[in-house]
Amino acid sequence: MTTDTDVPALVEMRGITIAFPGVLALDGVDFFLRPGEVHSLMGENGAGKSTLIKALTGVYTIDSGTISIAGERRSFESTADAQQAGISTVYQEVNLCTNLSVGENVMLGHEPSGTFGIDWKGVHEAARGHLTSLGLDLDTRSSLQSHSIAIQQLVAIARAMVLDAKVLILDEPTSSLDRGEVEQLFAVIRDLKDKGVAILFVSHFLDQVYEISDRITVLRNGALVGEHLVEDLPRDALVTEMIGRELSDLAALSSVADREIDRSGDPVLRARGLGRKGVLDPADIDAFEGEVVGIAGLLGSGRTELVRLLYGADRADSGTIEIDGQAAKIHSPRQAMAHRMALSSENRRAEGVVADLTVAENMILGLQAQRGWLKPVPKAERDQIVGEYMDALGVRPADPDVPIGNLSGGNQQKVLIARWLATQPELLILDEPTRGIDVGAKADIQRKVAELSAKGLSVIFISSELEEVLRIAQRVVVMRDRRRVGELDSSAVDLDGLIDYIAHAEEGSVSR
Numbered sequence: 001m002t003t004d005t006d007v008p009a010l011v012e013m014r015g016i017t018i019a020f021p022g023v024l025a026l027d028g029v030d031f032f033l034r035p036g037e038v039h040s041l042m043g044e045n046g047a048g049k050s051t052l053i054k055a056l057t058g059v060y061t062i063d064s065g066t067i068s069i070a071g072e073r074r075s076f077e078s079t080a081d082a083q084q085a086g087i088s089t090v091y092q093e094v095n096l097c098t099n100l101s102v103g104e105n106v107m108l109g110h111e112p113s114g115t116f117g118i119d120w121k122g123v124h125e126a127a128r129g130h131l132t133s134l135g136l137d138l139d140t141r142s143s144l145q146s147h148s149i150a151i152q153q154l155v156a157i158a159r160a161m162v163l164d165a166k167v168l169i170l171d172e173p174t175s176s177l178d179r180g181e182v183e184q185l186f187a188v189i190r191d192l193k194d195k196g197v198a199i200l201f202v203s204h205f206l207d208q209v210y211e212i213s214d215r216i217t218v219l220r221n222g223a224l225v226g227e228h229l230v231e232d233l234p235r236d237a238l239v240t241e242m243i244g245r246e247l248s249d250l251a252a253l254s255s256v257a258d259r260e261i262d263r264s265g266d267p268v269l270r271a272r273g274l275g276r277k278g279v280l281d282p283a284d285i286d287a288f289e290g291e292v293v294g295i296a297g298l299l300g301s302g303r304t305e306l307v308r309l310l311y312g313a314d315r316a317d318s319g320t321i322e323i324d325g326q327a328a329k330i331h332s333p334r335q336a337m338a339h340r341m342a343l344s345s346e347n348r349r350a351e352g353v354v355a356d357l358t359v360a361e362n363m364i365l366g367l368q369a370q371r372g373w374l375k376p377v378p379k380a381e382r383d384q385i386v387g388e389y390m391d392a393l394g395v396r397p398a399d400p401d402v403p404i405g406n407l408s409g410g411n412q413q414k415v416l417i418a419r420w421l422a423t424q425p426e427l428l429i430l431d432e433p434t435r436g437i438d439v440g441a442k443a444d445i446q447r448k449v450a451e452l453s454a455k456g457l458s459v460i461f462i463s464s465e466l467e468e469v470l471r472i473a474q475r476v477v478v479m480r481d482r483r484r485v486g487e488l489d490s491s492a493v494d495l496d497g498l499i500d501y502i503a504h505a506e507e508g509s510v511s512r
């Protein structure tokens, strides 16, 4: 580990400034990345992290400042150009050819050739060698798309190694990985670090940042706030630097999970034996008026599958649903909407952003669909709704008329959550609502959910962050291996208890 500041930086960015119309995205930022370190870039949604990466990799042209690589002044015209110079980037959305094989992806453009063109045997042998050196045992002839996002990201890293990357950039690589997959990724990162690769890491998961980083640079509103060795920066100090104030308001939420729910009448939603062959074993779930029901379980445990069946996004082949005590047929999202249900999916960005529409237009889309396209939402109502949610969720920039594509990743997510809140559902299903969202905005979203449920909204809340589930849900349904394994009263269990339950419980050991 070389966290020594005396080691000359491999990447030196000085005084980097980038302005977009109306936004100074980066304001004279200095950033130094040293060989053999994992350096995390931290900051709220919209702080400028992705922009700094794009400045380095030639996606954006800088307005002023200088970039040097290994002491030499550089400016890249494109990512390909940056890649040539040894800088590889792995994004959350994997930018590989998913229809090609694993081996072809690793070796793309660097295939060994024989007498008759490409030496395919050689391609797969070389690819296997690279994967093995990263501790991965994969069939190189399997198609990339047959693997999880986690594996695809690791393949992207193997590819970066073929390109002989000296700098590896990971912009929120971990937001869709489960615990085991994150461990696998981290093992690879540590290995590369030992080989002297300089690693730039961006994540909103503080635990992960503290586990993997040697150094942390904090940005706020496009400006550099500080650079620290990780051991010199306690978490509360980091959060304070990121958001410019102390995060004390979360404490005020601690009572939400203890709120008494009246479960004497008919629930807003009652599903019995809801399942689909090969997807989810028949499962039960209820949600009463004003209740937040959490769903906990590892990635792939069936959480998303369950809510997609509830919402009619996928067709159930067994089970019944009642809404307010009445049997209901929900075979499509349209029918779900007619029953005043809303689902904010975990793939919000991929499924929901209409890039060339404005923030306001994107936010109002759900409401408009609900009312029908022939009845435009009146302007005054629209402005009122948009203003309310921009404010409640802290969307930045707070300008409803900019194209949503101009917003940072996390701010786009907030707009899509607002889209479903604006339909004023009776049952709101949120699948990983705070993924990719910074600590301050997470608190805003939790507060909004608590406030709306206190007024009677029923919420089904899926999150991989179990602390969050325990803080805002009164009841937690636990899933494993695509079936429901039980249900807990969240005031009767702590974090360790919930983790243990997720790992070991069997239905029948239900504790209430």
Ligand SMILES: Nc1ncnc2c1ncn2[C@@H]1O[C@H](COP(=O)(O)OP(=O)(O)OP(=O)(O)O)[C@@H](O)[C@H]1O
Binding pocket: 020, 021, 023, 024, 025, 043, 044, 045, 046, 047, 048, 049, 050, 051, 052, 396, 397, 405, 406, 407, 408, 409, 410, 411, 436, 438
């Ligand atoms: N192409 C663009 N056009 C206009 N503004 C942009 C563009 N890209 C980014 N911005 C603005 O620049 C600022 C920094 O955005 P950036 O994407 O770098 O944030 P971030 O720190 O990566 O946030 P997140 O954690 O949400 O991913 C934001 O105000 C954003 O709205």
Ligand SMILES: [Mg+2]
Binding pocket: 049, 050, 051, 408, 409, 410
């Ligand atoms: Mg970003």
